[in-house]
Every structure is written in structure tokens, then in C-alpha cells.
Amino acid sequence: MFGDDDDAEFGGSATLREAELLKQHSTSFGDVEELAVDEDMPELERMELLFERGRIVQRIAVINSLPGLFADHGSRACTPLLEKASRELSAMVSAAAVDDEAFGELPVALAKALTALLEAAEPPPVPMLERVLLPMALTALEKAELTPLEESSVGAEWLHMLLHLLRTRRLPIACLNSTVLPFALRRGDVSAPVGHRLLCTHVMGALATAHPDAVWIQQRFLSHALSMCQDTELRVRCSMCEQLQCIAAALPPEVVSSGPLAEALELTMDEHPGVRAAAFECGTALLGSCDASARATVLEPALRRVVAPCLLALDAPDAFVGVTGVGPSVGTPPEEVLQRVAASLPKLFERLHACGALADGSLDETRVEGVTIYERLVEAFARSVVTEHRLACVDALVAYASAMAEDGGGVPRRFSAIMRLLHQDAELCVRRALSASHVPVAVSLGPSGAAEAVLPLALSVLEREDPEVLLPLLGALPDLLALLAPLDAAGAASNVPAAPGCPSGYALGSQLLPLLLNLEMPITARPASWRGSLTLLEQFGALTAYLEPGTLYSLVLPVLFGRLTTEAAAPVRLQAARVICLQLRRLRTASQRSEVCSRLVSQLGCAEAFSLRLLFTSVCGMLLVPRCPYGCSRAFFKAHHLHTALLNLASDPVPNVRLRVARCALPADADALQRLHHAVIELQSDSARDVRLGASKVTGLLRELDMSSDGSPLRRDSLTSTPTDRQWEADDAARLGEEEALARSEHEALAESRRRAADELSERARAAYARKVAAVDTGALG
Numbered sequence: 001m002f003g004d005d006d007d008a009e010f011g012g013s014a015t016l017r018e019a020e021l022l023k024q025h026s027t028s029f030g031d032v033e034e035l036a037v038d039e040d041m042p043e044l045e046r047m048e049l050l051f052e053r054g055r056i057v058q059r060i061a062v063i064n065s066l067p068g069l070f071a072d073h074g075s076r077a078c079t080p081l082l083e084k085a086s087r088e089l090s091a092m093v094s095a096a097a098v099d100d101e102a103f104g105e106l107p108v109a110l111a112k113a114l115t116a117l118l119e120a121a122e123p124p125p126v127p128m129l130e131r132v133l134l135p136m137a138l139t140a141l142e143k144a145e146l147t148p149l150e151e152s153s154v155g156a157e158w159l160h161m162l163l164h165l166l167r168t169r170r171l172p173i174a175c176l177n178s179t180v181l182p183f184a185l186r187r188g189d190v191s192a193p194v195g196h197r198l199l200c201t202h203v204m205g206a207l208a209t210a211h212p213d214a215v216w217i218q219q220r221f222l223s224h225a226l227s228m229c230q231d232t233e234l235r236v237r238c239s240m241c242e243q244l245q246c247i248a249a250a251l252p253p254e255v256v257s258s259g260p261l262a263e264a265l266e267l268t269m270d271e272h273p274g275v276r277a278a279a280f281e282c283g284t285a286l287l288g289s290c291d292a293s294a295r296a297t298v299l300e301p302a303l304r305r306v307v308a309p310c311l312l313a314l315d316a317p318d319a320f321v322g323v324t325g326v327g328p329s330v331g332t333p334p335e336e337v338l339q340r341v342a343a344s345l346p347k348l349f350e351r352l353h354a355c356g357a358l359a360d361g362s363l364d365e366t367r368v369e370g371v372t373i374y375e376r377l378v379e380a381f382a383r384s385v386v387t388e389h390r391l392a393c394v395d396a397l398v399a400y401a402s403a404m405a406e407d408g409g410g411v412p413r414r415f416s417a418i419m420r421l422l423h424q425d426a427e428l429c430v431r432r433a434l435s436a437s438h439v440p441v442a443v444s445l446g447p448s449g450a451a452e453a454v455l456p457l458a459l460s461v462l463e464r465e466d467p468e469v470l471l472p473l474l475g476a477l478p479d480l481l482a483l484l485a486p487l488d489a490a491g492a493a494s495n496v497p498a499a500p501g502c503p504s505g506y507a508l509g510s511q512l513l514p515l516l517l518n519l520e521m522p523i524t525a526r527p528a529s530w531r532g533s534l535t536l537l538e539q540f541g542a543l544t545a546y547l548e549p550g551t552l553y554s555l556v557l558p559v560l561f562g563r564l565t566t567e568a569a570a571p572v573r574l575q576a577a578r579v580i581c582l583q584l585r586r587l588r589t590a591s592q593r594s595e596v597c598s599r600l601v602s603q604l605g606c607a608e609a610f611s612l613r614l615l616f617t618s619v620c621g622m623l624l625v626p627r628c629p630y631g632c633s634r635a636f637f638k639a640h641h642l643h644t645a646l647l648n649l650a651s652d653p654v655p656n657v658r659l660r661v662a663r664c665a666l667p668a669d670a671d672a673l674q675r676l677h678h679a680v681i682e683l684q685s686d687s688a689r690d691v692r693l694g695a696s697k698v699t700g701l702l703r704e705l706d707m708s709s710d711g712s713p714l715r716r717d718s719l720t721s722t723p724t725d726r727q728w729e730a731d732d733a734a735r736l737g738e739e740e741a742l743a744r745s746e747h748e749a750l751a752e753s754r755r756r757a758a759d760e761l762s763e764r765a766r767a768a769y770a771r772k773v774a775a776v777d778t779g780a781l782g
Helices: 004-008 018-024 029-034 043-053 056-064 066-073 075-096 105-118 126-144 153-167 173-186 194-210 214-220 222-228 234-249 253-258 260-267 273-286 292-313 335-343 345-354 373-383 387-407 411-423 428-453 455-464 467-475 477-484 505-524 530-542 549-566 570-584 590-605 610-623 634-639 642-651 655-663 670-684 689-703 723-781
Strands: 705-707 713-715
Touching: 043 056, 043 066, 043 075, 056 066, 056 075, 056 105, 066 075, 066 105, 075 105, 075 126, 105 126, 105 153, 126 153, 126 173, 153 194, 173 194, 173 214, 194 222, 194 234, 214 222, 222 234, 234 260, 234 273, 253 260, 253 292, 260 273, 260 292, 273 292, 273 335, 273 345, 292 335, 292 373, 335 345, 335 387, 345 373, 345 387, 373 387, 373 411, 387 411, 387 428, 411 428, 411 455, 428 455, 428 467, 428 477, 455 467, 455 477, 455 505, 467 477, 467 505, 467 530, 477 505, 477 530, 505 530, 505 549, 530 549, 530 570, 549 570, 549 590, 549 610, 570 590, 570 610, 590 610, 590 642, 610 642, 610 655, 634 642, 634 723, 642 655
Parallel strands: none
Antiparallel strands: 705 713
């Protein structure tokens, strides 16, 4: 299939070349010769031949290519190949009935490939799902299910594929009734092997998701699902309890309260902790499925009875306040229950909030100093000595904040206390997870709550934390800025706080800037630090609107220009250039803007390193797109001689630099047009093909231009200009208007300053003259 030219791509010392692998897995060289084909053979035919005659490693490679083949050629063209795989799978199932080891890598690869196929943007059509993929999954599970699913990678992969297929909701109801449901129920009998019964529980849960019709579920398999909650096998009870919440989600509240709820409550008192843990998670999900009366009188008190021992185990002395039916004499719950309760905290608060249990007074009897039992549970997990508990507490903070935000009062203070406790955690992973949760928690609390509970901690993290910990917070900083100090319609910060307790935009910027500047050395000193440096530079860009122009010029721009010439990573240099262009528009004096443009030309356009000259062409490209946040007008670009520096690069010795110049939409006027024309003619005869192609496109644009009497470019036929061209012209005019307004403002400010200086000088002269006259009069009187 592959020759020396193909193998050469791997290098002469490669050990995994195709021909060598074939020789290692073949009985003779004739097997290699058999796969020699014409290089012009279509890809699908080549793949079919390779699957039919190739070694196992090649057949697996073909299977792994299925998603790409479907995307490139369509499902109709790939059907023969998929049918070949189906027949091969059936043959392997029959062979594996004798030798279980034969049922190995290829079926696993096929299951993974089909799962990826179902997740594609354009999944296979329904007939293929029904006639090919579904039979393949059921065929594979006929063999793989003989052992418990968690012990068989083949069974686990094919079960995952089958469940994914069902949850796409694309199989017709007739297929579910005639094929899938009987397949599952035959394996759900109490006398069936454990693996069969586990398979039945998973399929019933997926069927409820695939066809959430309450009547159909009640008629077909609800009673069977409820009976399996009392299975003699521990794993089956746990699995059915996990799937019960999927079934209950498709049923009306009155049905849930009479059937699934009763089973879940009974399982919360199961003798095995794993079942009790699964029942707690199921009960948490049922909070949103059962009716209000059953939830308030039955379900929620049952959840409290599971939570109270957990609080006691976490050293909470008031664990049993408001909990009936259980007391301090209860035994300590196993770690398995604690872990499942901790993992269920986000969903628990989401459901309690959604059903109104936190606001209707039903939890008032559990309050201690105004804090409910579930809030105390969060605080207890934050104090736990087990790292996994504290990580679960961090994961629950966002849902906890959303659920408690309406409570007002001391919620921000309680949040601040919990987050400060976790902020001091000894484990790096806990502090890193907390850093990532700052902004989502702030959004849940709202501006005022975030300013009180989150902002002080975020500033502390940026000031003192390890760079590995603070990077997640650093990346989300723009969202925190937008929440606490949103920009106005013109994209500028305000000196007026957005909400009570929030800082103003400029005050927030002045707090954050010193912290970001101090982070530069710690972040750049890290190994492989370029991603952290890139994140830091992005925050300088986000902070631009929150800083005074003078601060940008004196503190931020020197740092950015330093990164242009000292940073080795190209993405970091490009980001530094973007932020410079962004901040260039914020500068308010002509001298400052002129200095920035001069430094761009000297440090980039005239640099010895070709990478910096290439970066200069990118900077010019950004400035020449007026709609871009970095753009400027053509007049500004020419007035600061950027077009001259760019045209000088048309004769650069590096082809990539010349190509970038050819692609730039340079501004033209009567003086620059001739030079631009000569540069493009020179590029059209360039030795590099890409440069010639780019220059020819520019030539076509130049032919569409004429010069007006004032030297500005005009299109020969404005009627033929595209909407994009007209939008570009409008954006350029808008930028020019902004720049002229800045110039007028600066001129007026300078005139006002001179007027005030003259007035002050005149006032001092008058005062001196008055003193002199007074002295003369005093002498005359004497």
C-alpha cells in the first residue's frame, strides 16, 4: 500500500514504518505484495481493500478513519465499508464464543469510531442507524455482556455506543418497541447473570431519555425498573437507582411521587453505603420531578437524614438541628457516602433553588444562627481534612451562590468566610480550583455581592499567589471587570460605580494595574511560560478602557514594547502588538501617538530579525482595518509614515515578508500611488510564487482607483463597489472623524492652557503693580 516515498516522510531512523509493520505481522513477503495498488486508486476503494486484506494494525487504522471518511465522502458512499465492518464483527463474535481472547482490539476501535460518528456535525441517516449501527451494537453486546460490564472494555465501549445511539432520539419508536426494549427486558430477569441485569438498567434509563413519553414508559417498563431497585445484587441496585432519575424525569409528578420516589426513599436506608449514596443522588434529582407536597413532607426530610450524619462526621456539633427520625447516636457514614454527598452538592442547591425550598420557609427549622443545614454542610466540607471534600466544596460554590443570592443579608459575608478558608488551603489543586471559580461565583452573587465577597479575594490572589494558581483567575479577569464596572456605549469606563459597593471603572483599573505589572517577572520565569505571558498580555488589553491615557503611556506601553523585542514566542509578540495598537487609539496627544508609531517603525519595521519585520506587516494589517478595534484611518497611517516603512519592505530579502506586504491594503494618494505601483510591479516578478499571486491581486485593486483633485483615492465606478467596500469606507471615515475630534480637543485644551497661563501671568503682573503702588503711597505718607 505504501512505498519508500511514503516511508521517507517518517525519517530514515523511524521504527514504525508501514512496510516494516506489515513484514512483522505477515507470514511471508507475498502478503506485502498483495497490498500493492495503484497510487490513483480512490480513497474508499483503497480503504475497503486494506480492511479486507490488511493486517490487524491496518484494519484498526481504517476503523479509526471512519469519522473522517464519512465527513469527506458522505454516508452513502461509506456504507459498503461499514457493512464490511459489521460482517467482520459478527464473525469475530462467533469465533470469540470459543476463544475469548480473540474478541479484542478491533471491536473496541469500531465502537469508539461509531461513537465519534454519532457525535459528528452530520450524523448518519436514520436508516443506517436502524439497519447497520444498532444491529452491530446488539451483536457485540451479545458476547461482551457475559461478564460484568465494568470488567470488560469491549462491553463498556459498545454499551457506551448503544446508549449514545439511543440518546440521539433518532431511532423510530417502532424500532425501540420491536428490537431494543425486548433485548433489554430479556436480560433483566432476576435469574439472568449480573452483567445482563446491569445492561438492562442502563438501556432502560437511555430509553426513557430517547422517548420521554410517560404513557409508553408506564406501559412498557416502569414496573420492571421499580422491581430492579430491590435486586439482590448490590451493583444492580446502585445502577438502577442511578437510572431511576432519568426515568422519573420523563414522568408526571404524581406518578413520580407514587412509584420512583418510594423506591428511592427505601434505598436511602439500604444496608450497603454504596446504595445509600446512589439513593441520595437520585433523591436530589427527584426534587425537581415530584409534586410539592411529597417533596416537602417526604423527600426533603429524607435527604436531611442522610446529610445529618455527614455533618456529624465532619465535626459539626449542631448536625441534628431540625432533623427528625435520627439522632446523635447514629453511626458515622462511610467515606463512600460522604464522597457522593459532596459530589451531589451542586445539583442539590440547583434543585432546592429551582423548587423554591430555600425561600418557602420549609427549612427554617434547620437554621442555626440563620444558616440552614445544607449551608452548614458546605461550610463543613470546606473545613474537611480530605482534599476531595474541599474540591467538591469548591465545585459547589457557584450553585450555592446562585441559590443563596436572593437571600441577601449575610450571604456575601458567609461566602467570603468560606472562600478565605479555601484560599488558605495547603493543597495547590484546591486553590487553583478556587481561583477558577471566582468569576462564576461573582456573576451568581451580582455586582454588589461580588464587590463585597469576591473582589478582595481576587486582588489578594493576584498579589500573593503562585502563578500556577492565579492563571485561571487571570484568564477570566475581563468578565469580572465587565460585571463590576461595565463599559458605556462608547467602550469607555465610568467614574460612577455601577452598583452600591462597587468601585468605579478607573478606580478598579488603578487597583489591578500594579498587580498585573508585578506579575510579569513571576510568570515569565516559569518553565514553558509563554502561555502565561500571553494570558497576562490579554489582560493588559482588557484593562485598557479602565486606565487613564497618561497611565497607559507611562506605565503600560513601555512594558509592551519591551515584550516585542525580548519575547521568543511569536504568539506573545503578536499579542503585545495587538495591545499596543489598541492603546494607540486611547492616547490623547499627538506627540504620544507619534512616538508610538515611530517606535513601531524603528523596533519592528527596521529590525534586523525577519520575525520582527514580519510582525510589523501584521501590525500594519491591523491598523489598516478601520472596523477592527486596533484600526486607524488611512490619513493617520500616512501622516505617521507607516506606509513608507511598509513599502520599504517590498524589497525585503525574506519572501514571507514580501508576501505580507503584497497582501496589505495600502492607502494610496497621488504621491504614494506611483511608488506603490512600482513596488507591486516588482513583486509581480518575485521569485516566490505566493508573492507573485498576492501582488497580482493588489494590481487588480489598483486598477479600480483614480485620484481626485485633492489626491485622495476614488473608485472608478462607485456603482460596482461591494457592500464590504462601502462599509470599509464608512468605517474609515468614522475613524478619521474620531481622530480629527481628538486633534481639535487637544488643540482646544492647549489653547485653554495657554489662555489660563496668560491670565495667571496677567494677574500676577497686576498684583505686583498693586503692591508697588501701595509701597510708593506708604513712602509718600511717611
